[in-house]
Amino acid sequence: QDSILQGSIDFATIGQQKCGTSSLWNYLTLNPFVRTAGKYKESFQFQRDLPNQARCDSSLERYLERSAEARAAAVAEGLPASTVRVGDWSATHLSCACCPMLFRTLNPDMRFVVMLRDPVQRSVSRFLEQQQLQRGPQHAEVKDTTFAAYVFAEINRTQHCLSNAASFSQRQRRVAAARPAPPTAATAAANSQAGLEEAAPTESSRGVVLHAGMATGPPTLGAPLAQTSSQLMTAGMDIQWHRRSNHQRNQRRRQRTLQASGSIGAKGPQAHANKFGGAQGLRPRAQVTVETAVTLAHGDGRRLHGDTNTVSSSSSSSSSSSSQHGMEQFLGWGPDMPLSDMMRRQCYQRSSILGWSVYDVFLENYFASFPPQQLLVQYTEDLEAQPLEVLQRVEAHIGVPHHDYNQTQIATVYNARGCYKWRCGKTESDVPKMQGTALGTSEAEFEAAVQRLVAYLRPHMHRLFRWADEGRISQVPQPWRHLYA
Numbered sequence: 255q256d257s258i259l260q261g262s263i264d265f266a267t268i269g270q271q272k273c274g275t276s277s278l279w280n281y282l283t284l285n286p287f288v289r290t291a292g293k294y295k296e297s298f299q300f301q302r303d304l305p306n307q308a309r310c311d312s313s314l315e316r317y318l319e320r321s322a323e324a325r326a327a328a329v330a331e332g333l334p335a336s337t338v339r340v341g342d343w344s345a346t347h348l349s350c351a352c353c354p355m356l357f358r359t360l361n362p363d364m365r366f367v368v369m370l371r372d373p374v375q376r377s378v379s380r381f382l383e384q385q386q387l388q389r390g391p392q393h394a395e396v397k398d399t400t401f402a403a404y405v406f407a408e409i410n411r412t413q414h415c416l417s418n419a420a421s422f423s424q425r426q427r428r429v430a431a432a433r434p435a436p437p438t439a440a441t442a443a444a445n446s447q448a449g450l451e452e453a454a455p456t457e458s459s460r461g462v463v464l465h466a467g468m469a470t471g472p473p474t475l476g477a478p479l480a481q482t483s484s485q486l487m488t489a490g491m492d493i494q495w496h497r498r499s500n501h502q503r504n505q506r507r508r509q510r511t512l513q514a515s516g517s518i519g520a521k522g523p524q525a526h527a528n529k530f531g532g533a534q535g536l537r538p539r540a541q542v543t544v545e546t547a548v549t550l551a552h553g554d555g556r557r558l559h560g561d562t563n564t565v566s567s568s569s570s571s572s573s574s575s576s577s578q579h580g581m582e583q584f585l586g587w588g589p590d591m592p593l594s595d596m597m598r599r600q601c602y603q604r605s606s607i608l609g610w611s612v613y614d615v616f617l618e619n620y621f622a623s624f625p626p627q628q629l630l631v632q633y634t635e636d637l638e639a640q641p642l643e644v645l646q647r648v649e650a651h652i653g654v655p656h657h658d659y660n661q662t663q664i665a666t667v668y669n670a671r672g673c674y675k676w677r678c679g680k681t682e683s684d685v686p687k688m689q690g691t692a693l694g695t696s697e698a699e700f701e702a703a704v705q706r707l708v709a710y711l712r713p714h715m716h717r718l719f720r721w722a723d724e725g726r727i728s729q730v731p732q733p734w735r736h737l738y739a
């Protein structure tokens with residue numbers, strides 16, 4: 255029964271897609287100690303080919319079973335189980351939000367292999383593939399367009415998405431600033447003295463929220479507010495006004511207790527809010543905006559609180575990856591990530607042509623869960639020029655003995671344009687050349703698109719260069735430094 259847990263999954267080659275992972279798979283699995291979990295090169299266990307097809311609920315047990323089956327097959331061939339390394343080869347897993355978390359749950363000691371390629375070439379490769387594969391997930395999007403047209407349109411779309419995401423950070427700050435501060439120790443003491451408790455938002459408190467919001471300015475969220483205010487009118491506010499006089503008496507008494515303890519001021523907007531607010535009125539409600547009212551009216555008090563935390567943490571740490579003492583801190587995609595940062599990352603996740611070429615965004619998600627020594631980053635350019643060296647580095651990284659590879663076999667290029675199959679191998683000279691005319695554009699248009707792409711990718715590439723200089727990832731191919739300088 256426990257055999258499926260013995261050894262679990264040892265390593266994963268997580269991508270990036272179109273960076274030579276099929277060649278690496280064909281080469282490395284010549285080594286008998288290297289096994290594949292599953293029948294095919296790619297299990298697509300946690301993410302399929304499209305960025306919106308994450309499968310974070312995929313069965314972990316089935317995954318472990320596949321890994322155990324691969325190990326058992328190697329043992330049946332006479333290899334000691336402890337020498338065998340079972341891996342996953344899904345090139346989609348680098349861009350998968352939940353994968354680092356799932357892999358860490360499966361095996362915190364897991365090793366990762368990442369193949370990266372000049373991102374312009376990667377984009378062209380994926381674009382061509384999607385144009386040609388009629389069943390490709392982005393075929394419809396690119397079949398009638400040129401690479402140049404696609405690049406300009408997609409960069410615009412991404413930039414729009416990014417600025418929209420950034421606006422959520424400002425909106426979060428606005429909402430957080432308008433939100434009442436958490437109770438101080440003195441307030442809490444006074445509350446317990448006065449027999450009061452911090453309560454979840456109730457209809458009565460919602461009434462006050464709306465009242466305060468209306469008093470402070472015009473609504474910013476038109477349609478939801480209209481709906482909310484009518485809901486509140488019927489559900490809470492009318493009743494609230496009738497209850498007011500009793501309430502006022504109680505409130506005044508509580509107010510005096512709190513003033514005596516020095517927790518709140520006697521006058522001003524807060525006193526006005528307290529006057530109509532029941533127990534919730536102890537918070538400085540008058541500053542609450544209509545946006546808060548809408549959120550509260552949707553009953554999302556828990557999320558609201560979480561957002562407060564993330565906004566304040568984002569303002570103190572500047573972003574998901576702050577620089578402290580010169581070392582970058584990485585925050586994985588998850589509950590501690592500010593909403594706008596999460597949205598920003600989703601902008602890159604949506605296109606497997608351009609977005610998935612922005613490598614740093616996806617790598618940092620893994621760096622947040624695993625130390626750098628568990629991730630080996632290698633480059634397609636090196637696989638082409640020195641395949642044996644790359645193989646030796648991967649062997650050492652995943653912990654298998656060196657294999658004596660056949661030189662012809664490791665000079666074969668797999669899954670190249672013209673033959674999109676994992677097992678389809680060609681000699682380098684048989685792979686069609688990459689040029690503008692093959693992409694439906696003139697050379698001049700193609701060059702303009704490449705220049706645009708280089709400018710767009712430059713800041714992301716500089717981040718990779720910094721990581722390489724710090725020793726976090728392997729040194730990048732020299733031509734990259736020149737192209738993205």
Ligand SMILES: Nc1ncnc2c1ncn2[C@@H]1O[C@H](COP(=O)(O)OS(=O)(=O)O)[C@@H](OP(=O)(O)O)[C@H]1O
Binds near residue numbers: 274379638667685
């Ligand atoms: N050894 C070597 N040298 C240079 N280039 C190589 C090599 N091996 C694979 N490739 C190129 O990588 C592209 C295929 O990548 P993948 O196998 O990762 O694609 S996939 O994600 O599995 O679909 C594909 O790129 P394009 O031909 O531009 O589409 C291959 O030509």
